[in-house]
Amino acid sequence: MRNMKRILGYVLMLAALAVPVSAQPIEPPRPPEPPPLPQAPPQAPAGDASAQRVTIPFSDPSRPGTVEMDIVMGNITIKGTSRRDVLVEARTGTGFVPRPPRRRTDDEPPPPGLRRLTQNGGFSVEEDKNTVSIDVGPPRHIDFTIEVPLRTNLNIETVMGSIVVEGVEGELEVESVNGSVTLTNVGGSVVAHTVNGKLTATIARPAPQQPMAFTSMNGSVDVTLPAAVKANLKLRSDQGDVYTDFDLQLRRESSNPNPNPDVDARRNGRARVIDVDNAIYGSVNGGGPDFEMRTFNGNVYVRKGK
Amino acid sequence: MEHEKLGRLLPDGVEQREADELDATWRMLGAIDAPAPDSERMRARLDAVIDAVEQTQAPARPREVRTYVLQGLAAAAVLVIGISIGWYARPGGSAFGGTRPPSDTSSVSEIAAMRSEMHDLREMVSLSLMQQQSASERIKGVTWTGQLDRPSGEIVTALLDALMHDPNVNVRLATIDALERFASRDDVRRGTIDAVQRQASPLVQIALIDFMVKTNERESVATLRQLAMDPQVNDAVRARAAWGLQQLG
Numbered sequence: 269m270r271n272m273k274r275i276l277g278y279v280l281m282l283a284a285l286a287v288p289v290s291a292q293p294i295e296p297p298r299p300p301e302p303p304p305l306p307q308a309p310p311q312a313p314a315g316d317a318s319a320q321r322v323t324i325p326f327s328d329p330s331r332p333g334t335v336e337m338d339i340v341m342g343n344i345t346i347k348g349t350s351r352r353d354v355l356v357e358a359r360t361g362t363g364f365v366p367r368p369p370r371r372r373t374d375d376e377p378p379p380p381g382l383r384r385l386t387q388n389g390g391f392s393v394e395e396d397k398n399t400v401s402i403d404v405g406p407p408r409h410i411d412f413t414i415e416v417p418l419r420t421n422l423n424i425e426t427v428m429g430s431i432v433v434e435g436v437e438g439e440l441e442v443e444s445v446n447g448s449v450t451l452t453n454v455g456g457s458v459v460a461h462t463v464n465g466k467l468t469a470t471i472a473r474p475a476p477q478q479p480m481a482f483t484s485m486n487g488s489v490d491v492t493l494p495a496a497v498k499a500n501l502k503l504r505s506d507q508g509d510v511y512t513d514f515d516l517q518l519r520r521e522s523s524n525p526n527p528n529p530d531v532d533a534r535r536n537g538r539a540r541v542i543d544v545d546n547a548i549y550g551s552v553n554g555g556g557p558d559f560e561m562r563t564f565n566g567n568v569y570v571r572k573g574k
Numbered sequence: 575m576e577h578e579k580l581g582r583l584l585p586d587g588v589e590q591r592e593a594d595e596l597d598a599t600w601r602m603l604g605a606i607d608a609p610a611p612d613s614e615r616m617r618a619r620l621d622a623v624i625d626a627v628e629q630t631q632a633p634a635r636p637r638e639v640r641t642y643v644l645q646g647l648a649a650a651a652v653l654v655i656g657i658s659i660g661w662y663a664r665p666g667g668s669a670f671g672g673t674r675p676p677s678d679t680s681s682v683s684e685i686a687a688m689r690s691e692m693h694d695l696r697e698m699v700s701l702s703l704m705q706q707q708s709a710s711e712r713i714k715g716v717t718w719t720g721q722l723d724r725p726s727g728e729i730v731t732a733l734l735d736a737l738m739h740d741p742n743v744n745v746r747l748a749t750i751d752a753l754e755r756f757a758s759r760d761d762v763r764r765g766t767i768d769a770v771q772r773q774a775s776p777l778v779q780i781a782l783i784d785f786m787v788k789t790n791e792r793e794s795v796a797t798l799r800q801l802a803m804d805p806q807v808n809d810a811v812r813a814r815a816a817w818g819l820q821q822l823g
Contacts, residue, residue: 421708439708439709439710439711441708441709441710441742443742443743457708457710458710459709459710459713459742459744459745460744461742461743461744461775461777463775463776463777475710477714478710478711478714479710479713479714479717479748480710481709481713481744481747481748483743483744483747483777484777485775485776485777485810506780557714558713558717560744560747560748562747562777564776564777564780564810565810
C-alpha cells in the first residue's frame with residue numbers, strides 16, 4: 269500500500285513535470301513563415317551626410333527579439349518605437365578618438381566606374397534566432413542611434429561612451445565603463461552598471477517577480493520607481509548617502525536568509541563581529557523581488573514616480 | 575480560490591506555507607524557457623503535419639479549442655495533485671499539533687524521500703536559473719540559493735563559477751552575498767581569494783575585500799597585501815585592501 273503510494277507519487281511528479289513541456293510545442297498552426305528577408309543594404313544617407321542607416325528584421329517579430337552590441341568607443345541611444353524591425357543609424361564620431369592614419373570618410377563616393385566592396389561604416393549588423401547583433405570591427409568611434417520595437421530585450425555595452433535607452437520594455441542589460449547610463453520610461457527588468465558614470469533610470473512598468481540591479485563605482489545612482497512598486501530594496505553607498513521618498517519598511521536581514529553570518533567570524537576562536545555590510549535593506553509596498561542599488565563614490569536616490 | 579478547493583480536498587492541520595512554496599516552485603519551473611525547437615527540419619515536419627491535418631479535416635477550430643481546454647484542465651489537475659503530494663509529504667503535522675503523526679517507519683522514510691526530492695527540485699530550479707541568458711534570471715537563481723536548507727556542493731560550485739565567469743557585474747555582486755553562508759568551505763575560501771585578484775570590476779573587488787573582512791578570512795592577508803601595493807590596481811580598491819589588512823591584522 270505504502271509502496272503503491274510512493275510509486276504513484278513519483279509518477280504524478282513526473283507527469284507534473286511533463287505537462288508544461290508537452291504543452292509547449294503545440295501552438296496554433298501558423299502560416300509557414302516567409303523566408304528571412306535578405307539584409308537591407310546600407311541605404312544612401314538621406315539628409316544627414318555622415319549618418320548611415322541599416323534596417324534589419326527579426327526572424328520572428330511576434331516574439332520580443334534581442335538587440336546585443338558590445339563596442340569600445342561610441343555613444344549608444346536606443347528608442348522603443350512602433351516599428352517591427354530594427355533601424356540602426358551610425359555616425360562616425362567626432363573627437364575623443366585619434367583619427368586613423370589614412371583619412372577616409374565613410375560617405376566618400378567611389379571613384380568613377382568603381383563600386384565599393386567593403387562594408388560601409390565599419391560596422392556589421394546580423395540577425396540570428398531573433399537576436400540582432402551589432403559589431404564594430406577594430407575600435408573606432410561610432411555613435412549609434414537604434415530604433416527597436418517597444419518590446420525588445422537589450423544587451424548593450426560600451427567602454428568609452430554613454431548609453432541612453434528610451435521607452436523600451438524587456439530584459440534590459442546595459443553597461444558602460446566611462447560613460448553615463450540613462451534609462452527613461454522603460455519597463456521589464458533592468459540590470460545596469462557603469463564604472464565611472466552616473467546611472468539614472470525611470471522605470472515605468474517593472475516586470476513582476478524579476479530582480480533588478482543598478483550599480484556604479486564612481487557615479488551616483490538615481491532610480492525612479494512607480495509609487496505602487498512591490499520590491500525589496502538593498503541600498504548602499506560606501507562614500508555617499510542614500511535618499512528616498514518611499515515609505516521603506518526597514519529590515520535587518522536581506523531577503524536572502526543568511527542564517528548566521530557571524531559564525532565564521534568566530535571560527536578562529538575569536539569572537540569578533542565586524543559590521544562591514546552597511547547596506548540598508550527595506551521593502552516597499554509589502555515587498556517583492558530584490559532591487560539592488562549600489563555605488564561606491566556617490567549618492568543613491570530612490571524616487572517615487574507618478 | 576485554489577486554496578479553498580485544496581482545503582476541501584485535503585486533511586486538516588496542513589501548513590499553508592509549504593503549499594505556497596510548492597506553488598512558487600511550480601511557477602519558477604514554468605518560468606524556465608523550454609528550449610525552442612527551432613531546427614528547420616522540425617519546422618518543415620510540423621508544417622507538413624499541419625498541412626495534412628488541414629487537408630483531411632475541414633473544421634479544425636473546435637478541435638483546437640478542445641485541446642486547449644483539455645490541456646488547461648490537465649495542467650490544473652496536475653498542479654492540484656502536486657500540491658497535495660507536497661502537503662501529504664510534510665512530516666506528520668509536528669508544527670501544527672500533530673493531527674497526523676507518522677504511523678510507522680516506512681512513512682517516515684517516504685516523507686524523507688519526498689522532502690529530498692523537493693529539495694532536489696529547488697536546487698534544479700536555482701541551477702537552471704543560473705544558466706539563463708537573462709542577467710535578471712541569473713540574479714534570481716543566485717538569490718534563490720539562499721532559500722535552500724542544505725545546498726549541495728553543486729550549488730556552491732555554480733556560485734563560484736558565476737563569481738569567476740559571469741559576464742555581468744551585477745550577477746557577480748549577487749553571488750558574493752550568496753556565498754557568505756558558505757564562507758567556511760575550503761573551495762569558497764580559495765575561490766573568493768582567487769577572484770579578488772582576477773576581477774576586472776573594482777566594485778566586485780571591493781565587495782570581495784569586504785567579504786574577507788566580514789568572514790575574518792586570514793588566508794587572504796597575502797593577497798590583500800599584494801592588492802594594496804599594486805599600482806595597477808584601482809586606487810579605491812587599494813585603499814580598501816589596506817583597510818582590510820588592518821581589520822584582519
